[in-house]
Amino acid sequence: MITAAHYLALSAILFFIGATGVVTRRNLIVIFMSIEIMLNAANLAFVAAAAILGKMDGQTIVFFVMTVAAAEAAVGLAVMIALFRNVETVKADEVGALRW
Amino acid sequence: MFYPLAAVTVVSALAVITARNPVRSAMALVATLASLAVCFVALGAHLVAALQIIVYAGAVMVLFLFVIMLLNVQEDPHEGGRTGLKVAAAAIGAALAALFGTVLLRGGGSVEGAWPAGFGTTRALARVLFGDYLVAFELTSVLLLVAVVGAVVLARHDSDESDPGEVEEPQ
Amino acid sequence: MVESAAYLRFIVLVPLAGTVFNVLLGRRVSRAVVATVACLAVALAFATSLRAFFSLPADGALIDDAYSWIRAGSLNVDLALVGDRLSVLMCLIVTGVGFLIHVYSIGYMSHDSDVARYFAYLNLFTASMLLLVLGADLPVMFIGWEGVGLCSYLLIGFWYEDVEKAKAGMKAFIVNRVGDAGFLLGMFLLFWAMSAHGNASLRFADINAAAPSLGVATATAVALLLFVGATGKSAQIPLFVWLPDAMAGPTPVSALIHAATMVTAGVYMIARLHGLYAFAPRALHLVATVGALTALFAATVAITQNDIKKVLAYSTISQLGYMFVGLGVGAYAAAIFHLMTHAFFKALLFLCAGSVIHAMGGEQDIRKMGGLRHLMPTTSLTFLVATLAIAGVPGLSGFFSKDEILSAAFTGGHYGIWITGVATAGLTAFYMTRLLVLTFYGVYRGDPLAYGGIHESPASMTIPLSILAVLAAVGGYVGVPALLGGHNALGSFLEPVLGSHEAHMGAVVEFGLMASSVALALAGIWLAVVLYTAAPDADEQLGRRMGGAYRTVAGAYFVDALYGRVFVRGAVGWGRALWRWVDVGLIDALVNGTGTAAQRLSASVRRWATGNVADYAMSLLVGVVALVGFLVLQGLG
Numbered sequence: 001m002i003t004a005a006h007y008l009a010l011s012a013i014l015f016f017i018g019a020t021g022v023v024t025r026r027n028l029i030v031i032f033m034s035i036e037i038m039l040n041a042a043n044l045a046f047v048a049a050a051a052i053l054g055k056m057d058g059q060t061i062v063f064f065v066m067t068v069a070a071a072e073a074a075v076g077l078a079v080m081i082a083l084f085r086n087v088e089t090v091k092a093d094e095v096g097a098l099r100w
Numbered sequence: 101m102f103y104p105l106a107a108v109t110v111v112s113a114l115a116v117i118t119a120r121n122p123v124r125s126a127m128a129l130v131a132t133l134a135s136l137a138v139c140f141v142a143l144g145a146h147l148v149a150a151l152q153i154i155v156y157a158g159a160v161m162v163l164f165l166f167v168i169m170l171l172n173v174q175e176d177p178h179e180g181g182r183t184g185l186k187v188a189a190a191a192i193g194a195a196l197a198a199l200f201g202t203v204l205l206r207g208g209g210s211v212e213g214a215w216p217a218g219f220g221t222t223r224a225l226a227r228v229l230f231g232d233y234l235v236a237f238e239l240t241s242v243l244l245l246v247a248v249v250g251a252v253v254l255a256r257h258d259s260d261e262s263d264p265g266e267v268e269e270p271q
Numbered sequence: 272m273v274e275s276a277a278y279l280r281f282i283v284l285v286p287l288a289g290t291v292f293n294v295l296l297g298r299r300v301s302r303a304v305v306a307t308v309a310c311l312a313v314a315l316a317f318a319t320s321l322r323a324f325f326s327l328p329a330d331g332a333l334i335d336d337a338y339s340w341i342r343a344g345s346l347n348v349d350l351a352l353v354g355d356r357l358s359v360l361m362c363l364i365v366t367g368v369g370f371l372i373h374v375y376s377i378g379y380m381s382h383d384s385d386v387a388r389y390f391a392y393l394n395l396f397t398a399s400m401l402l403l404v405l406g407a408d409l410p411v412m413f414i415g416w417e418g419v420g421l422c423s424y425l426l427i428g429f430w431y432e433d434v435e436k437a438k439a440g441m442k443a444f445i446v447n448r449v450g451d452a453g454f455l456l457g458m459f460l461l462f463w464a465m466s467a468h469g470n471a472s473l474r475f476a477d478i479n480a481a482a483p484s485l486g487v488a489t490a491t492a493v494a495l496l497l498f499v500g501a502t503g504k505s506a507q508i509p510l511f512v513w514l515p516d517a518m519a520g521p522t523p524v525s526a527l528i529h530a531a532t533m534v535t536a537g538v539y540m541i542a543r544l545h546g547l548y549a550f551a552p553r554a555l556h557l558v559a560t561v562g563a564l565t566a567l568f569a570a571t572v573a574i575t576q577n578d579i580k581k582v583l584a585y586s587t588i589s590q591l592g593y594m595f596v597g598l599g600v601g602a603y604a605a606a607i608f609h610l611m612t613h614a615f616f617k618a619l620l621f622l623c624a625g626s627v628i629h630a631m632g633g634e635q636d637i638r639k640m641g642g643l644r645h646l647m648p649t650t651s652l653t654f655l656v657a658t659l660a661i662a663g664v665p666g667l668s669g670f671f672s673k674d675e676i677l678s679a680a681f682t683g684g685h686y687g688i689w690i691t692g693v694a695t696a697g698l699t700a701f702y703m704t705r706l707l708v709l710t711f712y713g714v715y716r717g718d719p720l721a722y723g724g725i726h727e728s729p730a731s732m733t734i735p736l737s738i739l740a741v742l743a744a745v746g747g748y749v750g751v752p753a754l755l756g757g758h759n760a761l762g763s764f765l766e767p768v769l770g771s772h773e774a775h776m777g778a779v780v781e782f783g784l785m786a787s788s789v790a791l792a793l794a795g796i797w798l799a800v801v802l803y804t805a806a807p808d809a810d811e812q813l814g815r816r817m818g819g820a821y822r823t824v825a826g827a828y829f830v831d832a833l834y835g836r837v838f839v840r841g842a843v844g845w846g847r848a849l850w851r852w853v854d855v856g857l858i859d860a861l862v863n864g865t866g867t868a869a870q871r872l873s874a875s876v877r878r879w880a881t882g883n884v885a886d887y888a889m890s891l892l893v894g895v896v897a898l899v900g901f902l903v904l905q906g907l908g
Contacts, residue, residue: 007143010106012200014113014132019196020189021117022888029122029168031884033129036160037113040136043152051143054215056228059145063229066155067240071247073160077167078254084171188889195896199903 007048014041026091028080032073039069101142109135122173126164133157144220274328279335279352282319282362283401286312289394297387309390310373313397317366323354324363332356334407341410345471346462351407353475357607357768361404361539368531368614369397371735375622376523378731379629383521389429393527396422400532404539408474409458412540416454416504419533420447426528427520439519446513450503457496461547464489479546490547494554497544498561501537506588507565507595512831514588518580522625525580530587530617535610538594542603545769549601559599559680563691566592568828570698574705575810575825578635579624582706585827586661587617589695593676596688602679603769604762608750609672611761615746616660616669619739623654626728626736627710632721637709639717641807646725649733651711653740658707660743662700663792668747670789675750675762678784693788700795708803716807752781 014037021034043062050058112135115128133156140149218224229237289312297305323333332355341348354362373393380386396419403415421444428440462473470481482490501507506514517529528534541548541558548555569589576582590613597606628635630647644651660667663674673696680689715722727733750761802809814821823829879890 006102006106007139009200010109010139012196013110016193016196017110017113017117019888019892020193023189023885023892025117025885027122027173028884029164029171029173030117030119030125031888033116033125033164036129036156037116037132040133040156043148044136044139047140047143047145047148050145051215054219056219056224057232059148059220059225060228060233062145062148063151063225064233064236064240066151068243070155070160071244073163074251075247075254077163078251081167081170082254189892192892192896195900199896199900 004048004052007051008045011041011045011048014038014044028083028091032076032080036069036073039065105135105138105142109139122168123165126161126168129164130157130161133161144215146220147222147225148220273332273334274326276323276326276333276335276354277337278319279323279333279354279405280337282316282323282366282405283352283398285315285319286394286398286401288312290391290398293387293391293394297391302386305387305390306373306377309394310370310377312394313366313370313373316397316401317363317370320359320362320366324359327354327356327359333359335405345466347471348408348410348473350411351474352402352405352411353407354405355768356765357539357542358404360607360611360765362401364611364614365397365400365404365532368618368739369400369527371738372523372527372531372618372622375526375625375732375735376521378729379523379625380521381729385429389426389521392422392425392429393524396426396528396533400536403536407476408472409461409478410473412543413454413458416500416536416540417451419528419536420444420451420504423447423517423528423533426524427517429520429524433519436519439513439516443513443517446510447503450500450510453496453499453503455500457493457500460489460496461493464493475543478544482547482550485547485550487550491551491554494544494548494551495557497540498537498554498558501540501595502561503537505534505537505591505595507537507561507592508568509830511565511569511588512827512834515581515584515827518578518584522580522621522628525583526618526621526625529584530621531614534587534591535594535614538591538598538606538610541595541598542607542769545598545603548598549770555599555601557599559596559685559688562592562595562597562599563688563695564592565589566596566695567691567698570695570702571824572827573702574698575821577638577810579627579637579640579706579710580621580635582637582702583617583620583624586620586699586703589699590617590661593673593692593695596680596692597676600676600680600683600685600688602676602683604765605672605675605679607765607769608761609676612660612668612672612743612746615739616657616743619653619657619736619743620661622732622736622739623650623657626650626732629728629732630725631717632724634717634721637706638808640710640715641713641717642711642715643725644711647711647727649727649736653736654707654711656740657743658703661703662796663696663788664796665789666747667744668742671747671750671752674785674788675752677788678752678781681780681784689784693791696788697791697795700792701799704796704799705803708800709807713804713807 018034018037018041021037022031025031025034043065046058046062046065048058050056050062109132112128112131116125116132119125119128133152137149137152137157140146140152216224289309292308293305326333332353335352335354336349337352338350339347340350373390376389376393380389383389399415399418399422401415403412403419406412406415424440424444426440427443428437431437431440458473461478462471464485465471465473465478465481468481468484470477472478485493499510503510514529514534518525520528548558566589569585569592573582573585573589576585590609594606594609594613597603597609626647627640627643627650630643630650631640634640656667660669663670677689677692677696680692749764750759752759806812814825826832
């Protein structure tokens with residue numbers, strides 16, 4: 001019997017994986033991709049909830065999340081390009097100008 | 101049906117965060133997104149699954165790959181050296197798992213439940229989207245506009261900037 | 272019986288208006304206008320006092336309830352003025368002598384450029400003194416008390432560019448302040464006691480009436496505290512040290528403030544509160560003792576002084592002691608009588624001294640004078656009259672007033688005080704004659720080059736001298752005792768206010784007393800004349816022979832040095848210690864410490880900002896976990 005719990009657990013695991021990627025990796029682009037994983041994990045949770053409740057609101061939210069994630073990806077990558085032009089690197093360690 | 105699907109998703113997600121080569125990470129991410137789309141279909145969200153493939157796996161990942169190529173990102177031999185962080189991340193992961201576990205063990209409703217007719221179809225989504233969430237929809241369009249403008253401004257070359265004060269003398 | 276008289280306030284307000292005029296416009300108008308306004312103000316005050324004098328109801332007083340001032344709980348204080356026989360008499364003295372001194376100042380200050388400020392201060396002083404004298408209750412008197420203290424400071428330090436003069440002004444103010452502290456404490460204690468007995472008023476009439484019910488202990492305590500204030504203002508032991516230094520001010524100031532009026536405020540105050548003091552006999556005894564000791568002490572110092580003004584300063588302290596003796600033995604009217612005659616001859620003495628100093632271009636050392644009577648006849652003659660008056664030569668004013676005090680002391684059984692007083696009379700005669708002889712008689716011992724420039728002072732200065740001389744001569748006739756055929760008009764006049772002091776002794780005894788003091792005075796005069804005519808430098812020889820003793824007396828028994836070491840250095844030491852330990856050590860440490868602590872805290876906290884995005888993400892995660900955990904656990908529990 002596949003219950004909502006299964007899908008929610010999958011969502012949690014994916015979220016955890018994404019979080020680990022954000023924290024662990026040095027490459028900024030990979031960090032970004034990990035963030036995308038986390039967003040998708042959230043999407044999965046919403047869709048599961050919609051299925052449980054039988055209402056379309058959950059899927060509508062997913063719609064919005066996807067939109068926003070796309071916009072964010074675009075802008076974020078543009079920032080990365082601008083950053084790369086200035087510091088010639090995409091390694092998180094070397095972009096530490098805001099250090100104390 | 102569920103378990104193989106879940107397995108594929110998790111494995112490809114792990115591949116994303118562990119691959120040395122960024123291009124490999126990107127490919128793994130595409131796989132993850134695709135398997136998630138299948139999950140959506142299993143949950144009756146057909147339109148959303150389609151959008152996932154088209155928008156996410158299609159447009160966004162292509163963008164990612166473009167940027168990776170543009171910046172000529174190489175493999176990093178020193179990648180993954182921060183062990184302290186890995187341990188901490190593992191600990192946090194365990195904590196998260198425990199938390200979610202306590203919630204999930206209470207069980208949830210059946211997934212293959214009684215869905216209303218037309219659940220997950222375009223018509224149903226449109227009804228809610230343009231009905232209850234109309235304002236949010238409009239605002240999201242503004243957001244997209246802003247994102248486009250921002251991306252263009254941020255990414256263009258400095259040498260293209262012209263002196264704003266100069267006016268061409270009419271001959 | 273009390274009559275309302277709203278014009279009383281003008282006695283105070285007109286001189287005040289003079290001050291305001293000279294403060295605001297004095298610099299812009301001519302010298303003549305400044306002087307005229309100032310003198311006119313005092314003259315108007317004198318005229319108004321005269322009107323009050325002639326309007327005095329037969330058996331009561333004039334009242335001017337000018338303004339309702341403090342209404343706080345049970346404390347009701349009005350700005351009220353009372354014109355009874357005592358206060359109107361004081362007004363006449365203050366304004367009359369004050370007017371003469373204002374006129375004198377025109378000539379004396381003719382070379383000074385800052386006349387506007389001078390006359391403004393002088394008018395302000397007059398207004399304050401009049402307020403002091405006319406006040407119907409203690410707080411109003413205190414306003415005037417403080418006012419004259421302030422003006423004393425301002426006028427002593429009038430030539431403030433000279434640091435020593437400025438210091439003298441400060442010394443006067445600070446020593447007065449010590450006395451004022453006593454005054455204030457006495458006033459508070461009195462109010463507390465009065466309220467406790469159901470009469471929460473500080474009007475003099477109420478105080479004197481309620482005195483019997485206050486209890487001897489309280490009355491004595493109040494009387495003593497108020498007397499501390501009087502010693503400060505009237506330069507008695509132990510707070511007399513400011514008066515000799517106060518001679519740094521212009522001489523007319525010394526005449527007005529430190530001879531005729533301000534220093535008599537203490538005497539007036541005790542006379543006003545005679546009802547209270549009558550019920551504190553121990554306090555009265557102390558007053559008389561202090562007065563007698565001060566009189567003797569100051570007289571001994573006066574013998575040794577070489578500055579003409581310092582001699583007169585110590586003489587003032589000595590004569591004030593006489594007044595306190597009069598008060599202390601219960602002869603209040605006699606004390607006021609002596610206050611009046613002293614105002615005449617002491618002001619005259621100071622003004623003559625000023626005339627001499629003015630003529631000699633600022634010289635004040637009598638060792639450099641001599642033979643001036645040929646060059647300054649009017650000054651010399653009036654000075655002679657004043658000297659005879661203060662010495663107590665029969666017929667002149669000083670004789671009558673001094674004698675009244677001494678006989679009151681004797682009949683009251685205070686023989687020790689009587690002997691001290693008589694001895695002081697002898698010394699007074701001696702040192703004043705010494706001053707007269709060394710200044711005006713004999714051979715000129717000063718700078719030969721200056722001799723030609725010495726001349727008599729202008730009329731604006733000599734006319735007041737003459738008027739005062741007349742007063743010093745005949746002013747005593749209002750108080751001729753019954754023994755000599757008079758009926759003591761002054762005593763009877765003041766009797767409704769101050770009560771009477773009956774002298775119960777036989778005519779023979781009284782004549783004997785009188786004769787003894789007169790004899791001593793004449794002996795003193797004769798000794799001084801003989802000694803100083805023959806050997807003007809007698810002091811020097813005496814100084815060589817008696818060495819240390821002479822120096823001690825001449826240095827006023829080094830009281831100043833004692834105060835300096837004990838109080839001044841003590842206070843400075845306290846201040847330093849407090850500065851080091853409290854201000855720097857505690858407060859600054861706290862304030863700076865807070866800053867340092869904040870800095871250190873932030874230095875340790877800012878290490879969190881590593882600049883690494885991954886670290887920030889980690890922090891986010893930790894926060895999320897915590898938050899979710901909290902919510903979950905809350906939901907569970």
